Amino acid sequence: MSNNHNVTSVKGEEYLKGIAIDIVIFGFNENQLKVLLLEYKSTGLLGLPAGYILKNENLNDAARRVVSERTSLKDIFIEQFYVFGDTSRHDTKPIKKILSAEGASTQPDHWLLDRFISVGYFALVDFKKVIPQPDQISNNCQWYDLSDLPNIMLDHNLIIKKALETLQTNLDSKLIGFNLLAETFTMAELQSVYETILNKKLQRTAFQRKMLSLAILERVAKRMTGGAHKAPYLYRFIKNETL
Amino acid sequence: MSNNHNVTSVKGEEYLKGIAIDIVIFGFNENQLKVLLLEYKSTGLLGLPAGYILKNENLNDAARRVVSERTSLKDIFIEQFYVFGDTSRHDTKPIKKILSAEGASTQPDHWLLDRFISVGYFALVDFKKVIPQPDQISNNCQWYDLSDLPNIMLDHNLIIKKALETLQTNLDSKLIGFNLLAETFTMAELQSVYETILNKKLQRTAFQRKMLSLAILERVAKRMTGGAHKAPYLYRFIKNETL
DNA sequence: TTAATATTGTAACATATTGAGACAATATGT
DNA sequence: ACATATTGTCTCAATATGTTACAATATTAA
Structure with missing residues (x-):
């Protein structure tokens, strides 16, 4: 379950290149929707739980793996909702900041500094069962009120907005609200x-x-x-x- | 508009690696839904119109470009509907067959023989306005009845099925049927x-x-x-x- | 020229679904 | 024992949908 490979290494050879998974993990507590965010070490930067796809791993399994790693849960409801692929997403500044904080290389050929296409998933979880787990390069993983979100790096505020819209659209037809309880x-x-x-x-x-x-x-x-x-x-x- | 680069070359350096776009182009004629398919040269293989993303091109623009190239239309209604990312999709046999028919290299490091994640789009077009255009590696581009589809390579039959399901689901709420008329x-x-x-x-x-x-x-x-x-x-x- | 025919646009009515309020049932606190 | 807040269900009104009816009309046939 744990990574034995450092995602900040220059090559990232275990993973498919250029494709990331960003996950909006929704919880529900005290009549409020919550979103799980990570805080990257020594940078003040916030980001959605994210991950990459192992070379012999199904896309959906990779998404489930990332949710499991951040929440300590398994058998979670997830759903693809959009692929974010604009060139304007390609902003290396926050990535460099995170890599630097890790003492990792920021040379231009670092795999994480390339352009990425992000597959957006949302997950619906039982808030009370979640034990938030930071990942390798973050020192904090916690819930934020959806109605009072801070600035999040890259286009992650937009990703959350789109996830919520999809959730609203599908709530009645797909009967998925129960997953939050x-x-x-x-x-x-x-x-x-x-x-x-x-x-x-x-x-x-x-x-x-x-x-x-x-x-x-x-x-x-x-x-x-x-x-x-x-x-x-x-x-x-x-x-x-x-x- | 035309490619001045050969997609069958070993490196495919103009494109993002590992990501493809598959497009289900729906038309409507004589009370039947039609799907536009390509026939690859000298192989008997059929496939959905597909393409890759230029390194400085938005994902959605790449999809629009592919539809334009195959239909001779512009300003087309397209919509993302699913990302196909199972490892079981990685079947090099048909790709090798197509490359061989082109007289291209089939050495294992050819970029098209790697695992691909496919972003599925569907397009709704005015059947009568379409002038089907084969791509570089196909010799035929024509309409097939959705209700009487042949076997199509890889998981493209599944992709069409999922596209139709999405179209059915969204027809009332998104009012998109008009695009077929x-x-x-x-x-x-x-x-x-x-x-x-x-x-x-x-x-x-x-x-x-x-x-x-x-x-x-x-x-x-x-x-x-x-x-x-x-x-x-x-x-x-x-x-x-x-x- | 007139009648027959098929399809269209709209009205009318029946049925089903949804909105809104009323009220009895019932754990707990006083 | 009584007051209070919330729940489960009922009723009736308002709206939406299913169904039938029918007049209007562009063409063909007589």
Whole structure:
């Protein structure tokens, strides 16, 4: 699981050249969407979790590997959403800064200083299960509020924006919101996920009726919440039995 | 516009290595979806129009360039739909066959024999405006019925399948079907496009009511069709004025 | 010239879906 | 025991969609 090769070495021979994977890892906590970011050592630079593709590795497996390495989770929901391939992305300044901080070579033929095409993925994870892990060249890996993001290096703010747009578009049709919650959840929690992603209030009763009509939820038990009110049911997402 | 460099040369130095673009060019004629395919010289192999990215070229521009070269059109609707990056795609047999037929080198370090990641695009074009153009290493470029496709090399049948699925999914939400028709069209023609893509019959009156309610169609004039019946209106697609 | 025919545009009605409010049920705190 | 907040479900209104009907009309046939 751990790298035994230094990504900052001049050649990067284990990896396909010119192709990177950038991953927007979404979490959900306290009615807020969160994004996992790395802080590169001694540079103040922030970046999305990223990685490269091993020469005999499937693209999707590489994306899963990167998510696993940063979150300590496995079996994660990921989805490709866009490939970023404009020439204007090719900005060597932050890369040089990161390499310098590592004491690595910044000679022009360093593989990381070439132009890269980035395949954008997003991942939806259970916030509470994640144990953030910095990578080799960062000293910090932590959650940031999506609604209050700092400046992130290169075009990563744009990548997050596009990821969110895709998530919003696909939320209803692909029924993927459940991946942000624990195994069991209340209808109110699910509604909060939807409201936060779509950035609008939803009708409580209509939401409940619709979700139940989809026949994708299994009622598990009542939960005693400790609140001064009726206890809600807990639900579990029923995976599509045709798969 | 024309290549002054031979893609079959060993180095392919003008292009980014390891990244290809495969394009599913959809046309619509006689109530059928069509796909443009190339036949490689003296090999019997069929393939999707494909290309590589020039070192200082935007990814999307490269895709547009390839579509333009094969169709003789410009200003074409294209959309990324998936990146194909499984290791199982790496099958050098058909590539060697094509290179051999060209009299080109098939030594193992030929750049085209490396593993490639393919960015899949689909394009929607006006069938009647297209003048198919073979590329440098093919001797034929022609339309095939989507419903009766031959075997195509590598994973290109799969790529077409995925392109169609994306087209079906996005047809209503992104209002892109118009790109398959001429500048003006009848409601019946538009309905036929929808029915063919979605592979199901639609209710005539409900379809008309819905399309008109979207406020994206401008009525142009009546057309005398030569048929023994009432003449239909012609419509034009109104591009979103907020863009 | 007139009638027959096929298709078009729109209206009308039925049915289905969604929006919005009402209300009983119920854990907990007072 | 009562007050309070939230939940689950019901009802009715508003909207959207499915379906049928029918007048309008460009051509062909009589």
